[in-house]
Amino acid sequence: MLKRLALFLTLISIQAFPQNIIAIRAGGVVDPVKGSVARNQIILVQDGKIKEIGPSLSIPAGATTVDLSHEWLCPGLMDTHVHLTLTEVTGGNAPFESFYLKESSTYRGLRGLRNAQDLLHAGFTTIRDLGNDGNYALEDVRRSVQAGMFDGPTILTAGKIIAPFGGQSTSIPPEQGPFWRYEYIDADTSEEMRKAVRQNIYYGVDVIKLVADNSPYHLSLDEVKAAVDEAHHAGRAVAVHVYGGEAADNVIDGGVDSVEHGFFLTDQQLQKMKAKGIFLVGTDTPRSQLDIVGTSGGIFPPPEVLAPKIINRLRRAYRVGVKMAFGTDTVIEVPNKTRADLMFDYLSVWREAGVPAADILKCMTSNPAELLRINQERGTLTPGLAADIVAMPANPLDDIESLRKINFVMKNGKIIRRP
Ligand SMILES: [Zn+2]
Known part of the structure; x- marks a missing residue:
């Protein structure tokens, strides 16, 4: 009886409030997986999800219609390597760590929210943040967005970055103490690695971030394996900052989910990644930005040397066929x-x-959804998946730079901006 009543009430509410359906008239719907465009489609969105897509769907009476008949639509974009709460001071003599003394965790969180909203407005509906998050400040940003307090992208967080002693700091005098632990956890044995992973998961992270080779010493194979074992048993993927060499061998053999940066990976290492299904998140920095970052205190070769190496590594990775995410x-x-x-x-x-x-x-869409383990929820324009949709006045398959012109953003079925 109760079931019948519930069904009756559901039917009533659907009929009485058809306005919860949004019908989008789309000039072109881009399918990045097939590399194709379907012209003149209608997308029905209901309760935050894509209900139907087709050329001749009837639009229910009372539905809100959105005319994007001169626009090209594609799934919301994803960036799988950002640091929302961090703005690095460039130029001058300010060391990397100086912001610890100048910016509170609250301020960092507010910057993270601001950046998250700016990126959503630009078309990035999903973001994976890989740490440097001001003592877990971003966990609260994500919570507040999930609770509906603010509009924002889907955010996956990594909390504190786990690294060999010293995090990504260099040459801090011993008198100052290990203050990098505000954003990093030191892990120098397999046991410490397991504990660090558990600590992060306790404080609510979605993914584990390791830094393997930011120092003259690097993570061992056993340490990487311990992190992967602990994280995978808790249903979390492992992302690892590594540039190349023996450290990259340990990271790849250790069975991580994504290699971050990997500027100096060999073809052999890329082939091994492909065989193991490990993603490359190449953070392929353009020359214009390398010129600003410089050598990062001697970690990188000069921009004129590094820029062509990065392009070459991306070209090789694409040729090898390793899975990649933007x-x-x-x-x-x-x-x-x-x-x-x-x-x-x-x-x-x-x-x-x-x-x-x-x-x-x-x-920028379906591949990251797979890496982020959310491809059953978002990443393609498929009935049943979240309505994360962007639109622009030109076809991005003709010119990928059209993404800069995104003027319509829908997130979980809510219109964030429109032309
Ligand atoms: Zn990073």
Whole structure:
């Protein structure tokens, strides 16, 4: 009886409130997986999800219609390597760690929220944040967005970065103590690694981030394996910052889920990643931004040497066929440019590496959804999945730079901006 009543009430509410359906008239719907466009489609969105897509659907009476008949639509974009709460001071003599003394965890969280909203506005509906998050400040940003207090992208967090002693700090005098632990956990044995992973999961992270080779010493194979074992048993993926060499061998053999940066990976290492299904998140930095970052205290070769190496590595990775997801790692500020502008600047590297537009778009939508383990929820325009949709006045398969012109953003079925 109760079931019948519930069904009756459901039917009543559907009929009485058809306005919870949004009907989008789309000029073109881009499918990055197939690399194809379907012209003149109607997308029905209900309760935050895509209900139906087709050329001749009837629009229910009372539905809200959105006319995007001169626009090209595609799934919401994803960036799998960001640091929302961090703006790195460039130029001058300020060390990397100086912001610990100047910015509270609350301020960091507020910056994270602001950046998250700016990126959503630009078309990034899903973001994986890989740490440097001001003592778990971003966990609260994510919670507040999930609770509906603010509009924001889907955010996956990594909490504190786990690394060998010293985090990503260099040459801090012993008198100052290990203050990098505000954002890093030191792990120098397999047991410490397991404990660090558990600590992060306790404080609510979605993914585990390791830094393998930021120092003259690097993570051992056993340490990587311990982190992967602990994280995978808790249903979390492991992302690892590593540039190349023996440290990259340990990371790949250790069975992680994604290699971050990997600027100096060999073809052999890329082939091994492909065989093991490990993603490359290449953070393929354009020359214009390498010129601002410099050598990061001697970690990198000069920009004129590194920039072609990055393009070459992306070209080789694409040729080998390793799975890739778009990630930018943008933390700098440039006058008259938004953070989203700086992220779109990375597209030039993908173009120079010869990656076709459809594959670039795949690396910004369905591929990251797989890496982030959310492909049953979002990442493609498929009935039943979340209505994360963006639109722009030109076809991104003709020119991937069209993504800069995104003027419509829908997130979980809510219109965030429209032309
Ligand atoms: Zn990073």
